[in-house]
Amino acid sequence: MASKKDMRRADLIVPYAEPASSSSEGDMASTMASTLPMAAIFTRNKVAVVFAVQSWLAESAEQKxxxxxxxxxxxxxxxxSLLVGYMPLLLPPPPAQAGTGSSTEAPPAVPSS
Incomplete structure (x- = not known):
């Protein structure tokens, strides 16, 4: 039983200290706050504004x-992004003139000679 003796030394024990919180906690929130406005341009949703305001109000002193x-x-x-997304509703584009295309269609057929 002598080999089962506790070999730990009391003078070498280091107490547990909780590590300091890293500043990367807000990285996901800041990423979402910067990418959602780009998505809002295409989807015309207001979630980007709500999320941006929420992340702004939840900003810690360390993040600031x-x-x-x-x-x-x-x-x-x-x-x-919302303004750009809804701009065609507020300021509709001018109507296209008759006979002018959008320059994206196929060229007219060449008459045979």
């Missing part, structure tokens, strides 16, 4: 200090 773009910039981009 280390962030490259401020929270209000994401909110501004979200509003701009």
């Amino acid at each position: 200090r280390t962030s490259t773009t401020p929270g209000y910039f994401s909110v501004g981009m979200a509003f701009m």
Whole structure:
């Protein structure tokens, strides 16, 4: 039984210290806040604005200090994306003139000689 003796030394025990929280917690939120406005241009949804405002209000002091773009910039981009998405409803494009194409159609047939 002598070989089963506890070989740990009390002077070498290091107490557990919880690691400091990393600043990468907000990376996903900032990524979503910057990419959702781009998606909102195509889908015309207002989720980007809500998410940008939410991430701006939930910004911690650490995130404010280390962030490259401020929270209000994401909110501004979200509003701009909605404005661009709904612009054809507010300012409709001018009607096309008769006889002029969109220059994307096939060329006319060449008459035989």
